[in-house]
Amino acid sequence: MNAPFRPLPSHASLPWAASLLLALAAALPAQADERQLLPANTPKAYTQECGSCHTAYPPGMLPAPSWKRLMSGLDKHYGTDASPDEKTVQQLAVWLETHAGTYKRVAEEPLQDRITQSNWFRREHRGIDAAVWKHASVKSAANCAACHSGAERGNFDERGLRFPAGLDERHRRAWQD
Structure with a gap:
């Protein structure tokens, strides 16, 4: 016959629970401070090419159709020829579209594919x-x-x-x- 289940006295599990809570509390601030929107696999070419003229925007800030249009028109990128070599364009286009924003906030395609013209940007900076x-x-x-x-x-x-x-x-x- 099995012995009846007897929970441990509450004071016996306290050191274990306290240790777990302390570990979680220590991890949370570090995780929040290190939160980054640029994916870990951000190509160096992206930060070098795009970041040389403006912020290398996280790909999640625009939907895939916007990135596709931007990458196909780099020869006239807002009045500037921002064209790297074709291999780099292809690499970055695939990466940007793969990591593009899919959540509701960026589902819209902003005017001229400008992040600063998106509804969410305007709301955040109103x-x-x-x-x-x-x-x-x-x-x-x-x-x-x-x-x-x-x-x-x-x-x-x-x-x-x-x-x-x-x-x-x-x-x-x-x-x-």
């Missing part, structure tokens, strides 16, 4: 005065690194926001909201 985008330390809405300290790593967490140099204090309200 408190930013138009003058901020034109300020010398910011230059445009596409210059993510002006405010997001982790932009070059694909991290746009609001905890990494910084107030751009030289901006008037009246614009600080948007950073505090």
Whole structure:
């Protein structure tokens, strides 16, 4: 005959549960701080080619059709010829489309395939005065690194926001909201 099940006294499982909770708590902040939107397999060519002129945007910020159009028109990329060699174009096009945004927020194809024209971008930045985008330390809405300290790593967490140099204090309200 089997012995009846007897739970351990609550104090006996406390060290084990406490250890588990401490391990989880220690792991969570590190994971949140290291959260990156650029995939681990980001091709070096992407950060070199695209990141040489602007932020190497995480591919999840646009849907696949937008990336496809962008990569097929690099000879006239917003008024500039941004064409690398054909092998690099093919490699990056496949990678971008594979890692493109599929979730509801980026399902739309923004005007001119510009991230800054997407509804979610406009919603996230609705408190930013138009003058901020034109300020010398910011230059445009596409210059993510002006405010997001982790932009070059694909991290746009609001905890990494910084107030751009030289901006008037009246614009600080948007950073505090």
